[in-house]
Amino acid sequence: MINNSLKQLGAMLASKQISSVEMTTEFLDRIDQHNPDINAYIALDRERTLAQAAAADARIAAGTAEPLTGIPIAQKDIFVAKGWQTTCGSRMLESFIGPYDAGVIERFDAAGAVNLGKTNMDEFAMGSSNETSYFGCVKNPWDRSRVPGGSSGGSAAAVAARLCAAATGTDTGGSIRQPASLCGFSGLKPTYGLVSRYGMIAFASSLDQAGPMAKSCEDMALMMNVMTGFDARDSTSLQRDKEDYTRGLPAMTGDKPLAGLRVGLPREFFADGLNAQVGSVVQAAIDEYCKLGAEIVSISLPNTRLSIPVYYVLAPAEASSNLSRYDGVRYGHRAPEYTDLMDMYCKSRAQGFGAEVKRRILIGTYVLSAGYYDAYYLKAQQIRRLIADDFAAAFTQCDVIMGPTAPGTAFRSGEKADDPVAMYLEDLYTIAVNLAGLPGMSIPAGFAEVEGKALPVGLQVIGNYFDEARMLDIGHAYQQVTDWHTRMPEGV
Amino acid sequence: MPISRSRIGIRACRRVFKVEWEVVIGLETHTQLKTNSKIFSGASTTYGAAPNTQACEVSIALPGVLPVLNQEAVRCAIKFGLAVNAEIAPRSVFARKNYFYPDLPKGYQISQYELPVVGKGALTIQVGDTEKVIRITRAHLEEDAGKSVHGAVEGMSGIDLNRAGTPLLEIVTEPDMRSAAEAVAYAKKLHELVQWIGICDGNMQEGSFRCDVNVSVRPKGTDKLGTRREIKNLNSFKFMQQAIEYETRWQIETLEDGGTIQQATVLFNPDTGETRAMRSKEEANDYRYFPDPDLLPLVISEADKDAVRADMPELPQAMKARFEAEFGLSAYDATQLTSTKEIAEYFDRAMLELVSFEGASAYKIGKTVANLIINDIAARVNKAGLPNIRHSPVTAWHIVCIAKSLADGSINLKAVREQIIPLIWDENLTEADAVIKIIEAKGLRQVSDSGAIEAIIDGVLAANVAMVEEYRAGKEKAFNALVGQAMKASKGKANPAQVNEMLKKKLG
Amino acid sequence: MSLSISDIKRIATLARIEVSDSEAEVTLHKLSGILGLIEEMQAVDTTGIVPMSHSQDVTQRLRPDLVTKTDQRALFQSIAPAVEDGLYLVPKVIE
Incomplete structure (x- = not known):
């Protein structure tokens, strides 16, 4: 059962082959068994979860079930959920119990999905290895000496180890796609503005976007049907007609379902810095796409390299301001001892935040400070436009862009923890997508042999704005002819 | 301190x-x-x-x-x-x-x-x-x-x-x-x-x-x-x-x-x-x-912007200019009348009524209405600490009634300032016909009958021969004194304009 | 633009984060590395390029002027570090 698709799980529930309470209990038991080692979850609440499952069973019995009713979904601990501990991976919010529900949480609740628990993450989503979490790092189920990627590392490990049916993540610079690549499953960052940011604890507001993390594109399409939609409480939420993201999937069969599809390969994504084995896995996946009818177009995204400096100006700048609310006055950590107001602020924040978060707050404060704004922030926003323009030009030549998601496979815990710059380069292929606000997806494309272990490699698919349905079709077509996405790590 | x-x-x-x-x-x-x-x-x-x-x-x-x-x-x-x-x-x-x-x-x-x-x-x-x-x-x-x-x-x-x-x-x-x-x-x-x-x-x-x-x-x-x-x-x-x-x-x-x-x-x-x-x-x-x-x-x-503009009240500066142009008010009076929106509206409402009843002739009494509002009503409102002129017992309608009676000569300003307005204010007589009732009850209607006025003046001239002599000798002040005597003799009810006119004629 | 220890202290004060002298050294080293990365931007000529704040060219939506929130003080203050008579308590504010 644990390897079943969401559609299959839904069918089992609909046919009363299994109840949601039974299904949820099985996942909770698996979590009890594996989580002490993998550390994918920060907060679990068996009682609350099973109450939701029981309510879902009642709904199924009443005949008002929706596709995800009764299915246990893991929620990244960045979403505020009423009554749930909501930490964002930080000591600052260790004792924070959600007083309201995020838009995403509301949507899953309304769909009847069961909240299985809150997953571990890099602190305030700042990291690419899940090593910055106050609640300890998460282990990659494929090799437990390695990181799962980040920042949605807990959700990633939970999906990979089948400790949930599917999970949510958020992606500011690659935080859904890179862990999907490193843990061998499917992850999608939608177009900025499609999924409500209300109640999603902000890291970099202009880049943050929530999306699904699941075993297949078909599963992600079902998740997208629930997650997307206008939310009046988020000024950046887009007002668009409701889409059915599963609508094109049935057509992805037969000999050449992707005939005529123009796939752009950016030269810059296959240059220096890309691990050779990863490169050949990605190339093999692209060859597979050619068999499905796709045509290859060579394109250029000349400002790719600049996306890293631009991102490491804009994201910390926004974060430095977004994280100012954590001052120990109304909620969150307050230092036990202090001399005066200033001291209370400085100690509470020094104790409540971890090293990487503090670094980014300081960088962000610096680039916004008097005399530096134009040289850093304004300049970065200008180059951001150049980067977006690169994509606009590329999409006149091709329908989707493909390439590696990450430059390498999962690295060892601690390997890059002390070198922020090396860590930041992990996001080389993913960040530009956030800067442009485009949708990006990573799907399993095979394995690379590293030190005797087979480690997953992801293929990144970048689409034009609002092209998620087509991207999911493209991923689904590949998953019809390959079985990488069904592979499970050993020992789970 | x-x-x-x-x-x-x-x-x-x-x-x-x-x-x-x-x-x-x-x-x-x-x-x-x-x-x-x-x-x-x-x-x-x-x-x-x-x-x-x-x-x-x-x-x-x-x-x-x-x-x-x-x-x-x-x-x-x-x-x-x-x-x-x-x-x-x-x-x-x-x-x-x-x-x-x-x-x-x-x-x-x-x-x-x-x-x-x-x-x-x-x-x-x-x-x-x-x-x-x-x-x-x-x-x-x-x-x-x-x-x-x-x-x-x-x-x-x-x-x-x-x-x-x-x-x-x-x-x-x-x-x-x-x-x-x-x-x-x-x-x-x-x-x-x-x-x-x-x-x-x-x-x-x-x-x-x-x-x-x-x-x-x-x-x-x-x-x-x-x-x-x-x-x-x-x-x-x-x-x-x-x-x-x-x-x-x-x-x-x-x-x-x-x-x-x-x-x-x-x-x-x-x-x-x-x-x-x-x-x-x-x-x-x-x-x-x-x-x-x-x-x-x-x-x-x-x-x-157009939608907001359509919803905007007339602005003080525009209202001030209009008051000056339409009612011949001085810049000072117009400024005073537009010092708050409530006062301006009070004045404007009164003038609108007067114009619809009296036509263009109503404009002639704009200055009088302005003075009454500024010196009598607004002053009382301030002194009483009321939030604005809308809380005054003397309503814009009362002012209309007063202005009409002034215009047709049936009462004089002295009666308005010393009797009508204080009575309405003190007794809180907010009903619409308060002005008419007070005029009748207090007998404030002024004497405009020329025969009656002539009789009064003749009496005054006979009793004040010395003053008449002074006036004839060129002392202008004596004229005013004679007017005063005539008004006094009429118990304040004689139409002052008529008294003036007739006295001038008699003194030739 | 190279950073100094006094820069670190200044921005740490602005950001209200206590940084000890030894931490300041480590932070200086790491932030300098990151700034080195960021410096790559300076080689790009961006004359005349309109800064991009949002990826979609959309404008601010306006909310009708309605009171939609009710009092939730008890819930919100149940997770507050220090409250008294409905007020959040902080060390004395000096003006």
């Missing part, structure tokens, strides 16, 4: 300075906009609720919450822009002003920085007999902070976030004012305008209208501005006057004594009448403004 301080002030004024100094003043006014809900959330803005009961998840900046802009706040900003004839930005941007303060829950204030909603405009003020145009630099939308409450717990401050997120329009002037009197005149004029157009309740005690005053001094005749100090949060015109006067003297004396002025934020202490530099908020002043990524550009179209 305040009295002895102001004596010191007067003494300081007497000091003879080496240089003739000029004070330069600019104002930044925070007007709380009259909306039901906060600028970025659906929390209520009602004043005076129990602490933090109107502090929703957005007001207290819980993790994950986001701002959505209130359309009424935008309408208020457009109204103001139109009222001061300003540029209204087709596209403006919200920015974050970053600083830590316990009453600022997000650690930043959402404001507007590079692209404010209202651009350059102007407001005309009247100081004494002269008009002066004060240039408005800009006006921008922003959110208010909460309040710190001291003394509840020893060594601690309590934070109430009910006010956090209340919409403000910050209105900034050029440094165009040259005296405390001008600054106060501007503040009063602005205070009146924002209430007139209905964007602010003007309640200064509750902090709905607060001024920061930038003061600098320079030797008269020089162009370069001196270093300014900003007096924060003045919420009364009296304090503003005192604070500017004290600050001006302090700066001049400091410079005369060879000192220099450091740019600073100062607070005015009403108990001592002095200003002093603030101890906090000073330090960094590095606000790290940047566009708020949670909000999108605010776009205002011509159609948006």
Whole structure:
């Protein structure tokens, strides 16, 4: 059962082959068994979860079930959920119990999905290895000496180890796609503005976007049907007609379902810095796409390299301001001892935040400070436009862009923890997508042999704005002819 | 205490300075906009609720919450822009002003920085007999902070976030004012305008209208501005006057004594009448403004402006001009009548009735109606401490009745001022026919019958032969005395114009 | 633009984060590395390029002026570090 698709799980529930309470209990038991080692979850609440499952069973019995009713979904601990501990991976919010529900949480609740628990993450989503979490790092189920990627590392490990049916993540610079690549499953960052940011604890507001993390594109399409939609409480939420993201999937069969599809390969994504084995896995996946009818177009995204400096100006700048609310006055950590107001602020924040978060707050404060704004922030926003323009030009030549998601496979815990710059380069292929606000997806494309272990490699698919349905079709077509996405790590 | 301080002030004024100094003043006014809900959330803005009961998840900046802009706040900003004839930005941007303060829950204030909603405009003020145009630099939308409450717990401050997120329009002037009197005149004029157009309740005690005053001094005749100090949060015109006067003297004396002025934020202490530099908020002043990524550009179209314009009341300046043109009022009277919207409407309503009854001839009595309203009604309203002229027992309709009776000669002004108005006021006779009833009951109808008047005059002339002689000898004053005698003989009821006319004829 | 220890102290104060002298050294080293990365931007000529704040060219939506929130003080203050009589308590604010 644990390897079943969401559609299959839904069918089992609909046919009363299994109840949601039974299904949820099985996942909770698996979590009890594996989580002490993998550390994918920060907060679990068996009682609350099973109450939701029981309510879902009642709904199924009443005949008002929706596709995800009764299915246990893991929620990244960045979403505020009423009554749930909501930490964002930080000591600052260790004792924070959600007083309201995020838009995403509301949507899953309304769909009847069961909240299985809150997953571990890099602190305030700042990291690419899940090593910055106050609640300890998460282990990659494929090799437990390695990181799962980040920042949605807990959700990633939970999906990979089948400790949930599917999970949510958020992606500011690659935080859904890179862990999907490193843990061998499917992850999608939608177009900025499609999924409500209300109640999603902000890291970099202009880049943050929530999306699904699941075993297949078909599963992600079902998740997208629930997650997307206008939310009046988020000024950046887009007002668009409701889409059915599963609508094109049935057509992805037969000999050449992707005939005529123009796939752009950016030269810059296959240059220096890309691990050779990863490169050949990605190339093999692209060859597979050619068999499905796709045509290859060579394109250029000349400002790719600049996306890293631009991102490491804009994201910390926004974060430095977004994280100012954590001052120990109304909620969150307050230092036990202090001399005066200033001291209370400085100690509470020094104790409540971890090293990487503090670094980014300081960088962000610096680039916004008097005399530096134009040289850093304004300049970065200008180059951001150049980067977006690169994509606009590329999409006149091709329908989707493909390439590696990450430059390498999962690295060892601690390997890059002390070198922020090396860590930041992990996001080389993913960040530009956030800067442009485009949708990006990573799907399993095979394995690379590293030190005797087979480690997953992801293929990144970048689409034009609002092209998620087509991207999911493209991923689904590949998953019809390959079985990488069904592979499970050993020992789970 | 305040009295002895102001004596010191007067003494300081007497000091003879080496240089003739000029004070330069600019104002930044925070007007709380009259909306039901906060600028970025659906929390209520009602004043005076129990602490933090109107502090929703957005007001207290819980993790994950986001701002959505209130359309009424935008309408208020457009109204103001139109009222001061300003540029209204087709596209403006919200920015974050970053600083830590316990009453600022997000650690930043959402404001507007590079692209404010209202651009350059102007407001005309009247100081004494002269008009002066004060240039408005800009006006921008922003959110208010909460309040710190001291003394509840020893060594601690309590934070109430009910006010956090209340919409403000910050209105900034050029440094165009040259005296405390001008600054106060501007503040009063602005205070009146924002209430007139209905964007602010003007309640200064509750902090709905607060001024920061930038003061600098320079030797008269020089162009370069001196270093300014900003007096924060003045919420009364009296304090503003005192604070500017004290600050001006302090700066001049400091410079005369060879000192220099450091740019600073100062607070005015009403108990001592002095200003002093603030101890906090000073330090960094590095606000790290940047566009708020949670909000999108605010776009205002011509159609948006037209819709607000259609909803705008006639503005004081336009009404003043109309009163002058239509009713032949002096600039002074027209200014007085447009000092508040309520008075202007009261006058306008009365004149509208009169015109519809009397036609063009009603215009002739505009001046009389204006005088009655200014000198009798508005004065009584002020003295009684009523909120505005709408609360006066003497209604606009009463004024219409009075004016009609004056126009047809059935009563005279003396009766109106000494009997009719005091009676209505004191007895609270608000019914519509009060004027007619009083005229009849008190027998105030004046004698206009020429035969009766002639008889009275003949009697007066016979009894005052000496006065008649004096008049004939060229003493003009004697004529007035004779009129007085005739009026007295009629018990004040004779039509004074008729008495005048007939007396002149008789004396030939 | 190279950073100094005093820069670190200044921005740490602005950001209200206590940084000890030894931490400041480590932070200086790491932030310098990051700034080195960021410096790559300076080689790009961005004259005349309009800064991009948002990926979609959309404008601010306006909310009707309605009171939609009710009092939730008890819930919100149940997770507050220090409250008294409905007020959040902080060390004395000096003006």
